[in-house]
Amino acid sequence: MRKIKKFKIPIYTYDILRKARKRKIDLFSLGLADQESAKEHVASLASALEPSTVFDLVEPGEEFSAKRGFFRPGQGTLGVITLGAAFEARLAAVTDPGLRSLAETAAVVFAETGLKVVSELIEQEIAPEGLSLGEPSLIFAEPVLLDDPGAAPLPEDPEVLPDCLARLSADKIGVRFDSGRLSPRHTLLFAAPWLAGKKKKQAPVSK
Numbered sequence: 001m002r003k004i005k006k007f008k009i010p011i012y013t014y015d016i017l018r019k020a021r022k023r024k025i026d027l028f029s030l031g032l033a034d035q036e037s038a039k040e041h042v043a044s045l046a047s048a049l050e051p052s053t054v055f056d057l058v059e060p061g062e063e064f065s066a067k068r069g070f071f072r073p074g075q076g077t078l079g080v081i082t083l084g085a086a087f088e089a090r091l092a093a094v095t096d097p098g099l100r101s102l103a104e105t106a107a108v109v110f111a112e113t114g115l116k117v118v119s120e121l122i123e124q125e126i127a128p129e130g131l132s133l134g135e136p137s138l139i140f141a142e143p144v145l146l147d148d149p150g151a152a153p154l155p156e157d158p159e160v161l162p163d164c165l166a167r168l169s170a171d172k173i174g175v176r177f178d179s180g181r182l183s184p185r186h187t188l189l190f191a192a193p194w195l196a197g198k199k200k201k202q203a204p205v206s207k
Contacts, residue, residue: 001056003172004121006084009051009113013042016109020102030098045091045106050084051114052173055122058191064167068160070139076193077122077133080170081114083107083186091186104143107186111141115190126194134193139164141188164189 017038020027032038058065058078070076091107094100115136123133140161161177170176176183 001054001168002121003052003054004118005052005173006050007053007114007117009049009110009117011042011046012109012113013039016042016102016106019109020105023101023105025098025101025105027102030096030102032102041102042106045087045103046110048084048087048090049110050086051081051110052084053079053081053114053118054168054170054173054175055079055118056168057194058167064163068163070137070191071193074193076191078164078167078189078191079118079122080165080168080173080175080187080189081111081118082173082175082184082188083110083114085174085184088184088186107143111186111188115188119192122192131194131196134195136190136192139189139191140182142182142185161189 013035017027027033027038032041055077056079057075058071059075060071060073065071065075070078087107087110091100091103094103119133119136126133158180161182165171165175165177174184175187
C-alpha cells in the first residue's frame with residue numbers, strides 16, 4: 001500500500017479556461033478575460049490544494065476482490081485521491097455564482113491531473129514486472145469529473161464506498177464516508193487493472 005500526502009500536480013490554466021468556455025462561463029464579466037488575470041486567479045485556487053492519495057494492489061484471491069470483482073479475473077490497483085479539506089474550504093468561501101462555477105471547473109482539471117500523476121506513478125512501479133496499467137475507471141467522483149449532468153454521484157450499491165475506503169484505510173489521508181457523504185468533497189475513487197505487457201524482442205545475435 002502506498003500513501004502520499006500533498007503530492008505535486010501541474011496546474012494547466014489553459015485547460016481550465018477552455019473547459020470554462022465550454023461550460024459557457026463568462027470570463028469577461030468575472031474580470032478574467034485577459035490571460036494574466038485568469039492565471040493569477042487559478043493560482044489562488046491552486047494554492048489551497050493538498051492532493052493526497054492511497055492506493056494498493058488488489059489480488060484476485062482476496063476477499064475484497066471476490067466481493068467487488070473490479071479486476072475480474074486479474075489483479076489491479078484500487079485507489080483514492082482527494083484534493084484536500086483546505087481546498088474544499090477555499091471553494092466553500094466562494095459566493096459569486098460565476099466564480100463558483102469557475103472554481104468547480106478548476107477542480108475538475110485538478111482532479112483529472114491528479115489521477116494522471118498517480119496513474120503514471122503506478123505505471124512506473126509495475127513496469128519492471130513487464131506489466132502496464134489499464135485505463136482507470138471511476139468508482140466514484142464528487143463533484144469532480146462528472147461533466148455529464150445525468151451521471152449518478154453515488155454508486156448503486158451503497159456499500160461500495162465504505163468497502164473501498166476501509167480496504168484502503170483512506171482515513172490515513174483524511175477521507176471518510178459519513179451520513180451518505182464523502183469528505184472532503186473533492187475526492188475520487190478509482191480502479192485500474194494490471195495488463196500483461198508485450199515481451200521485448202531479443203536483438204539478433206551477430207555472427
